Amino acid sequence: MEHKKKLHSKDMLALWDAMDILNGKWKIAIMCSLNENKKRFKELQRDIGRVTGKMLSKELKELEMNELVTRTVFNTKPVTVEYELTSYGETLEHVILELVNWGLKHRKRILRKQK
Amino acid sequence: MEHKKKLHSKDMLALWDAMDILNGKWKIAIMCSLNENKKRFKELQRDIGRVTGKMLSKELKELEMNELVTRTVFNTKPVTVEYELTSYGETLEHVILELVNWGLKHRKRILRKQK
DNA sequence: GTAACCGGTTTACTTTTATAAAGTGGTTTC
DNA sequence: GAAACCACTTTATAAAAGTAAACCGGTTAC
Numbered sequence: 324m325e326h327k328k329k330l331h332s333k334d335m336l337a338l339w340d341a342m343d344i345l346n347g348k349w350k351i352a353i354m355c356s357l358n359e360n361k362k363r364f365k366e367l368q369r370d371i372g373r374v375t376g377k378m379l380s381k382e383l384k385e386l387e388m389n390e391l392v393t394r395t396v397f398n399t400k401p402v403t404v405e406y407e408l409t410s411y412g413e414t415l416e417h418v419i420l421e422l423v424n425w426g427l428k429h430r431k432r433i434l435r436k437q438k
Numbered sequence: 439m440e441h442k443k444k445l446h447s448k449d450m451l452a453l454w455d456a457m458d459i460l461n462g463k464w465k466i467a468i469m470c471s472l473n474e475n476k477k478r479f480k481e482l483q484r485d486i487g488r489v490t491g492k493m494l495s496k497e498l499k500e501l502e503m504n505e506l507v508t509r510t511v512f513n514t515k516p517v518t519v520e521y522e523l524t525s526y527g528e529t530l531e532h533v534i535l536e537l538v539n540w541g542l543k544h545r546k547r548i549l550r551k552q553k
Numbered sequence: 554g555t556a557a558c559c560g561g562t563t564t565a566c567t568t569t570t571a572t573a574a575a576g577t578g579g580t581t582t583c
Numbered sequence: 584g585a586a587a588c589c590a591c592t593t594t595a596t597a598a599a600a601g602t603a604a605a606c607c608g609g610t611t612a613c
Contacts, residue, residue: 327473327474327475329470329473329474330470330473330538333542334538334541334542335467335470336541336545337537337538337539337540337541337542337544337545338466338470338534338537338538338541339541340541340544340545341537341538341540341541341544342460342466342537344544345457346461347600348600348601351453351457352450355444355445355450355453358442358444358445359442359444360442363559363560364559364560364561365558365559365560375601375602375603375604376560376561376562377561377562377563377601377602377603378600378601378602379561380560380561380562381601396560400559400609400610400611401558401559401560401608401609401610401611402559402560402609402610403559403560404559404560404561411547414540414543415540417536417540418536418537418540419453421532421533421536422452422453422456422457422533423445423449423452423453423456424452425452425456425529425530425532425533426449426451426452426453426454426455426456427448427449427452428529429452429455429456429459430451430452430455432526462570463570463571478589478590479589479590479591480588480589480590490571490572490573490574491590491591491592492571492572492573492591492592492593493570493571493572494591495590495591495592496571511590515579515580515581516578516579516580516581516588516589516590517579517580517589517590518589518590519589519590519591
């Protein structure tokens, strides 16, 4: 019976936290869009497509709460609101790239099977 | 206006795939438990705790479908069923560790704020 | 003055996810 | 023969997540 390292409960909590923060249908799409460059509300909505105002607003609030995104209001008329990925938000890049890498391998694997 | 690399739609699909596979309240817990060593249904249930039979069975089926876990039935009486992480399942370790690392940093950050 | 854009919020609804508890068919233990 | 374990499945319900569409106050363009 081979034994590999078991994650401590502290690690498990950290894992839940990370998953929790990434959870939500549009969060990753939002961060990927903002990683390109900062955007306004409607710009984000057009860029992501299919997302409703309600969902975009909800997920942006959650990202803001976790300090992954900043929201800046300018006193133009009509008001301009800019969303930007924080430097802290950028630290998620490694995680996201790992997910992309694994996902790409997974897709290749699936395609091989279908032939 | 600084431009960073934008993820291609292919990468975005891969990202959705990966998130999709990790999605579900107990999936990561199951894989972490099985990473330690293979286990039977009730062993898993006791190890994870709080998970209902229905959920465990559902999530195991999904993991099996994605070939991350194998299910082996032995003709003992009563039947023995063993779940084991596949070598493919083990390739998720990098992803999981990235998530753990980020989560740990995140928790430290939160604690600093609370002082 | 009316249509359209901005950055949302509200309402009403559907879908998905998760829970708790009981049941199933078989086996072993006493 | 009663209780308990195994690996589940079924039923019924509740909570969470997501959607579609209308609405809001304000501003600008025609």
